[in-house]
Amino acid sequence: MNRHQITLNTRDGQSVVFECATDEDILSAAEQQTILLPSQCHNGSCGACVASVSQGDYDLAPCSPDVLSADAQSHGQVLLCRTHPRSDLHINTPYTYDFIRFERTPERMAEISAIETVAPDTLRIVLNLLADEQHGQAAEFEPGQYMEIAVPDTDAWRAYSLANNTNWDGQLEMVIRLRTGGLFSDYLRHAQAGERLLVRGPQGTFTLQENGLRPRWFIGGGTGVVPLISMLRRMADWGDSHPARLYFAVRHRDELFFTEQLAALQAQLPQLQVKFCVSQPETADTSGAGNVIETLRTDLAQSTTLPDCYVCGSARLVQGVTHVATMLGVPATQLYSERFVAAP
Numbered sequence: 001m002n003r004h005q006i007t008l009n010t011r012d013g014q015s016v017v018f019e020c021a022t023d024e025d026i027l028s029a030a031e032q033q034t035i036l037l038p039s040q041c042h043n044g045s046c047g048a049c050v051a052s053v054s055q056g057d058y059d060l061a062p063c064s065p066d067v068l069s070a071d072a073q074s075h076g077q078v079l080l081c082r083t084h085p086r087s088d089l090h091i092n093t094p095y096t097y098d099f100i101r102f103e104r105t106p107e108r109m110a111e112i113s114a115i116e117t118v119a120p121d122t123l124r125i126v127l128n129l130l131a132d133e134q135h136g137q138a139a140e141f142e143p144g145q146y147m148e149i150a151v152p153d154t155d156a157w158r159a160y161s162l163a164n165n166t167n168w169d170g171q172l173e174m175v176i177r178l179r180t181g182g183l184f185s186d187y188l189r190h191a192q193a194g195e196r197l198l199v200r201g202p203q204g205t206f207t208l209q210e211n212g213l214r215p216r217w218f219i220g221g222g223t224g225v226v227p228l229i230s231m232l233r234r235m236a237d238w239g240d241s242h243p244a245r246l247y248f249a250v251r252h253r254d255e256l257f258f259t260e261q262l263a264a265l266q267a268q269l270p271q272l273q274v275k276f277c278v279s280q281p282e283t284a285d286t287s288g289a290g291n292v293i294e295t296l297r298t299d300l301a302q303s304t305t306l307p308d309c310y311v312c313g314s315a316r317l318v319q320g321v322t323h324v325a326t327m328l329g330v331p332a333t334q335l336y337s338e339r340f341v342a343a344p
């Protein structure tokens with residue numbers, strides 16, 4: 001079997017070199033050499049491993065068009081979990097070198113310290129990391145990142161974004177929408193404070209980018225606002241002055257949560273505008289913004305500066321926002337997204 005040299009060039013100008021056989025995908029080959037690249041699903045459906053080939057030949061196995069359009073593919077974009085080399089390759093990654101790990105993602109025990117309902121079928125959960133010799137007590141992560149939780153009595157893991165900011169107390173705050181028949185959802189319906197869970201992370205490259213003082217627009221669908229709230233909390237803690245907007249999209253008004261926390265954030269970040277976009281309001285509601293994509297289309301068309309857009313939620317929401325933003329001139333380099341896809 002032919003082996004080829006893969007050179008990954010990260011966004012900050014650093015490189016990682018490893019070998020990959022023609023029958024291997026690049027993500028798995030890197031992992032076997034303990035080069036752990038950002039990824040989630042390993043099956044072409046989440047988009048976390050997207051990169052772009054600048055030199056060399058390859059085969060790309062089928063992947064979801066929601067994640068990698070035919071147009072993106074024609075411009076050399078690939079999903080590393082679906083890419084097989086046919087020659088040596090040079091590949092550019094959208095993330096910096098510090099997002100690559102050279103040791104297994106840390107696993108730690110955590111205890112549920114709070115669990116409460118914040119909207120129908122939606123729980124806020126706070127986990128407290130137990131101190132250990134290697135990691136101490138702190139919960140260190142970048143706002144926008146997620147942790148994985150092992151579903152008790154199974155070998156399955158589920159990913160959850162963090163709502164809070166990095167802290168010394170080991171606290172991990174999450175908001176989780178319960179899914180009918182869901183493996184972890186079924187556990188959570190009966191979970192109690194004091195129960196222990198195995199967690200691993202932090203993971204993910206969906207984080208705040210420093211691009212001067214360009215406005216930041218955050219668009220979240222349902223629990224997709226969770227990592228965006230973490231980013232806003234970081235901005236508040238740092239006294240950030242970027243103009244900022246949050247679009248919180250739900251179908252029904254009672255699905256909104258953290259409204260008091262958002263009001264508190266607005267007190268700390270006076271420049272922050274919050275728009276609640278309720279697509280199917282039960283009663284005529286003049287305060288709501290309705291369909292989030294249409295609201296965004298109107299706002300972008302009226303905006304004098306093209307903002308950085310951070311979008312998180314279902315693949316459909318991410319695709320819709322990406323389409324509208326691109327049509328209205330927002331360059332791909334100003335679009336950052338995370339999809340809450342189901343585990344493979």
Ligand SMILES: Cc1cc2nc3c(=O)[nH]c(=O)nc-3n(C[C@H](O)[C@H](O)[C@H](O)COP(=O)(O)OP(=O)(O)OC[C@H]3O[C@@H](n4cnc5c(N)ncnc54)[C@H](O)[C@@H]3O)c2cc1C
Nearest residue numbers: 159160161175176177179182183184185223226340341342
């Ligand atoms: C990076 C990342 C971050 C995430 N962060 C959050 C978060 O902050 N809050 C949160 O609530 N969820 C989040 N998710 C989704 C979460 O990981 C699980 O997919 C979800 O909680 C369902 O797990 P489950 O075991 O209960 O259901 P499963 O046993 O995995 O699935 C049960 C059923 O529900 C469907 N389903 C599963 N997940 C979804 C989904 N996201 N949307 C629609 N249908 C689904 C499945 O197709 C299946 O039919 C995130 C996912 C990713 C990849």
Ligand code: FES
Nearest residue numbers: 040041042047081
């Ligand atoms: S890890 Fe490659 S698309 Fe999800």
